Amino acid sequence: MSKLKGKRIGLLAAVVLVVVLVGSLVFGWTYHEYQSKTKNSLKNIKSAHVMRWGVKSDTRLFGLISPKTGQSEGFDIDMARTVTKQIAKDQGTKIKPEFTPVTTSSKIQLIKNNQVDAVAASMTITPERAKIVDFSNPYFPAGQSILVKKNSGIKNIQQLNNPKSTIIGVMGTMAMETTKKFAPKAKLIAMPDNSQAFSALQSGQGDAMTTDNAILYGFCQQSKDVAVIGGTFTNQPYGLAMDKGQTDLQKAVNRALKEIRADGTYDRLIKKWFGNIPGLDWRELTK
Amino acid sequence: MSYIIQFKDVQKYYGDFHVLHDINLTIHPGETVVLIGPSGSGKSTLLRTINGLETIQKGQLIVDGKDVSSDKTNLNQLRTDVGMVFQHFNLYNNKTILDNIMLAPKIVLKRNDAKNREIADQLLKRVGLTDQGAKYPAQLSGGQKQRIAIARSLAMDPKALLFDEPTSALDPEMVGSVLSVMRDITTSSSMTSLVVTHEMDFAKAVADRVIFMADGKILEDSSTEEFFKQPKTERARQFLSQVEHH
Amino acid sequence: MIKILTDNWSTIITGFEFTILSSIVGLLGSLILGTVFALMEMAPNKFLKFIGTAFVEFFRNIPLLVITLFFYVVVSHAVKINGFWAGTIALILYTSSFVAECIRGGVNSVDPGQMEGARSNGLTYTQAMIHIVLPQGFKLAIPSLGNQFINLVKNSSILSFVAGLDLMYQANVISGANLDPFNTYIVIGIFYLLLTGPLSVFMNHLENRLR
Ligand SMILES: Nc1ncnc2c1ncn2[C@@H]1O[C@H](COP(=O)(O)OP(=O)(O)O)[C@@H](O)[C@H]1O
Ligand SMILES: [Mg+2]
Numbered sequence: 001m002s003k004l005k006g007k008r009i010g011l012l013a014a015v016v017l018v019v020v021l022v023g024s025l026v027f028g029w030t031y032h033e034y035q036s037k038t039k040n041s042l043k044n045i046k047s048a049h050v051m052r053w054g055v056k057s058d059t060r061l062f063g064l065i066s067p068k069t070g071q072s073e074g075f076d077i078d079m080a081r082t083v084t085k086q087i088a089k090d091q092g093t094k095i096k097p098e099f100t101p102v103t104t105s106s107k108i109q110l111i112k113n114n115q116v117d118a119v120a121a122s123m124t125i126t127p128e129r130a131k132i133v134d135f136s137n138p139y140f141p142a143g144q145s146i147l148v149k150k151n152s153g154i155k156n157i158q159q160l161n162n163p164k165s166t167i168i169g170v171m172g173t174m175a176m177e178t179t180k181k182f183a184p185k186a187k188l189i190a191m192p193d194n195s196q197a198f199s200a201l202q203s204g205q206g207d208a209m210t211t212d213n214a215i216l217y218g219f220c221q222q223s224k225d226v227a228v229i230g231g232t233f234t235n236q237p238y239g240l241a242m243d244k245g246q247t248d249l250q251k252a253v254n255r256a257l258k259e260i261r262a263d264g265t266y267d268r269l270i271k272k273w274f275g276n277i278p279g280l281d282w283r284e285l286t287k
Numbered sequence: 288m289s290y291i292i293q294f295k296d297v298q299k300y301y302g303d304f305h306v307l308h309d310i311n312l313t314i315h316p317g318e319t320v321v322l323i324g325p326s327g328s329g330k331s332t333l334l335r336t337i338n339g340l341e342t343i344q345k346g347q348l349i350v351d352g353k354d355v356s357s358d359k360t361n362l363n364q365l366r367t368d369v370g371m372v373f374q375h376f377n378l379y380n381n382k383t384i385l386d387n388i389m390l391a392p393k394i395v396l397k398r399n400d401a402k403n404r405e406i407a408d409q410l411l412k413r414v415g416l417t418d419q420g421a422k423y424p425a426q427l428s429g430g431q432k433q434r435i436a437i438a439r440s441l442a443m444d445p446k447a448l449l450f451d452e453p454t455s456a457l458d459p460e461m462v463g464s465v466l467s468v469m470r471d472i473t474t475s476s477s478m479t480s481l482v483v484t485h486e487m488d489f490a491k492a493v494a495d496r497v498i499f500m501a502d503g504k505i506l507e508d509s510s511t512e513e514f515f516k517q518p519k520t521e522r523a524r525q526f527l528s529q530v531e532h533h
Numbered sequence: 534m535i536k537i538l539t540d541n542w543s544t545i546i547t548g549f550e551f552t553i554l555s556s557i558v559g560l561l562g563s564l565i566l567g568t569v570f571a572l573m574e575m576a577p578n579k580f581l582k583f584i585g586t587a588f589v590e591f592f593r594n595i596p597l598l599v600i601t602l603f604f605y606v607v608v609s610h611a612v613k614i615n616g617f618w619a620g621t622i623a624l625i626l627y628t629s630s631f632v633a634e635c636i637r638g639g640v641n642s643v644d645p646g647q648m649e650g651a652r653s654n655g656l657t658y659t660q661a662m663i664h665i666v667l668p669q670g671f672k673l674a675i676p677s678l679g680n681q682f683i684n685l686v687k688n689s690s691i692l693s694f695v696a697g698l699d700l701m702y703q704a705n706v707i708s709g710a711n712l713d714p715f716n717t718y719i720v721i722g723i724f725y726l727l728l729t730g731p732l733s734v735f736m737n738h739l740e741n742r743l744r
Contacts (some may be wrong), residue, residue, distance in 0.1 A: 172709030189696035377650030
């Protein structure tokens with residue numbers, strides 16, 4: 001008797017659990033849809049006087065936590081600051097930038113969840129991504145390269161096109177996809193972020209690390225026994241990303257980008273961050 | 288005079304608690320000695336020092352010619368010669384009855400399987416449980432379990448057996464069968480038995496000597512007849528009248 | 534969701550295989566090592582006891598991710614060890630500390646009379662442990678061991694941090710490409726359920742049968 005009863009209660013509990021789970025999923029989804037339909041990021045930014053940016057915290061030159069301030073510093077952060085300032089000026093109001101650290105794989109989700117208004121996180125403009133988020137015009141001309149240990153004797157990516165070679169990429173980056181084209185025979189492993197990919201290279205987990213050249217140059221600055229080799233083999237500029245359908249914000253950002261290029265601010269920022277990297281001419285980047 | 292167990296001025300402590308005071312006791316081969324006394328008087332503790340389940344802190348304890356408190360003594364060897372039967376049987380719950388009896392002879396004495404089985408069957412017959420070999424302890428009654436525990440001890444062919452209240456945990460109707468097996472064993476001339484029990488009729492019938500303990504001290508050590516007729520101490524008299532009224 | 538499944542079928546299956554492999558190796562490894570640790574913890578010998586306790590406390594009290602990265606980044610300088618094995622070894626060490634505690638708990642709840650019975654029957658400590666106490670202790674430990682093994686399967690997702698090619702890693706790769714983490718992780722969650730569900734049922738069955 002009591003055993004049967006126990007079973008029935010168990011069943012009931014399971015049903016309730018499923019209903020609650022499905023219910024909250026459906027609720028979450030509808031709420032999310034509703035929000036994205038009625039949201040106007042630019043309006044929100046103006047009324048809150050705050051523009052929320054997602055930025056990297058692990059990427060040298062673009063967005064790296066400074067141990068002194070505890071804040072991310074880099075080209076992306078300076079771009080976000082200047083763009084915010086310019087938008088404020090254009091809109092005739094005060095807007096403060098605010099920064100949230102993102103990872104390569106979480107950045108789109110944070111936009112979608114309305115936790116940030118825009119992302120400046122060394123993010124390549126791709127058609128797939130453009131289906132889900134809106135990009136600004138390019139703000140940095142990146143291209144993919146490979147980084148190797150100096151003593152490895154590797155000169156270019158073709159040398160890695162064999163099953164004995166392992167190439168380390170970063171989860172959720174374009175580089176993962178393109179590497180498959182340039183070295184289809186090589187083994188490819190993905191690490192959660194740039195710095196982990198780099199420590200994997202240093203501890204011998206792979207023969208080369210691949211991602212955007214500018215990021216790789218950052219590692220060269222940091223460690224003397226690695227080098228970027230073979231130049232870039234793709235052309236993959238970075239864009240600032242916003243939620244899909246936020247046309248007002250997109251226009252405001254593009255306008256701001258155009259203005260800071262025109263008044264020389266952009267060139268100053270490029271020089272500030274990329275002016276003294278061995279093997280890189282910063283003037284190339286401003287073209 | 289020959290002896291199999293000898294306590295000389297033995298002291299035992301549990302931490303600060305002095306459980307056994309100045310124990311002096313000699314037991315001769317073939318003797319049946321009954322140990323009685325109120326609960327908490329140290330009977331179990333005394334029994335357990337004999338096969339080294341408890342260590343003594345002072346004095347000397349010789350069992351079967353070996354000094355139990357010496358580090359050099361092989362207690363495992365000693366325990367094959369001195370069996371023990373517990374109040375709560377302590378049968379191996381994960382083994383069948385036959386395996387309970389045959390395990391120690393097999394792995395300790397290295398007795399061969401055929402011989403081992405033959406002896407086990409004989410013992411099962413002796414304790415009146417011939418058909419129970421394939422069962423597990425949980426399937427037996429308390430009285431049956433205790434008889435198996437006795438058979439398990441006997442399988443090691445010990446020189447002495449220690450019984451610690453073997454019938455105290457049994458339903459009254461089970462007690463008789465266990466006592467009759469014990470009577471059978473203790474009366475066999477070669478076996479030395481030391482029995483803690485509250486069964487006075489059993490004591491009167493089989494004991495050569497009675498030891499009376501209270502508060503960790505041996506108060507009396509007399510022949511059975513003497514003890515029951517004319518106890519020397521007031522404590523023993525009190526105790527007897529209490530037990531007899533049960 | 535069906536599309537995620539069909540588009541990435543072979544990727545998901547590869548991940549599933551690595552997760553299963555890591556789980557099986559982890560389960561066997563942590564069962565053996567956990568038993569060894571438990572025995573050392575309970576050993577009468579002070580030195581063994583110290584080593585056993587130290588091992589258990591050490592691995593129980595540092596995050597699994599730290600152990601994993603230690604093997605992946607540090608140990609790999611000396612011995613070449615890939616992400617899969619770094620993660621799986623870490624998983625074994627980490628889980629075995631919990632398994633040891635389960636087994637110790639099981640053995641401690643075996644009636645002390647079993648040990649006394651065996652010792653006064655002439656068995657050595659080791660013989661009594663092997664034949665009498667451990668078998669009963671294991672049986673008593675089964676429910677809590679079951680929990681540890683389910684945790685182990687779920688914890689194997691740690692491999693994703695070190696490119697261990699497991700389900701979670703493949704989920705990250707897939708969602709990085711299709712930019713639909715929401716549905717991808719639901720699909721991957723179902724695959725984890727396919728492992729932990731039957732394991733859970735099996736452990737319950739074992740528990741009932743041995744009762
Ligand atoms: N392991 C132990 N630790 C501490 N005290 C104990 C232990 N075992 C028994 N005692 C105490 O020692 C005394 C004697 O116990 P015991 O030998 O079991 O007496 P008896 O068997 O005569 O009833 C009791 O007061 C008991 O509480
Ligand atoms: Mg007692």
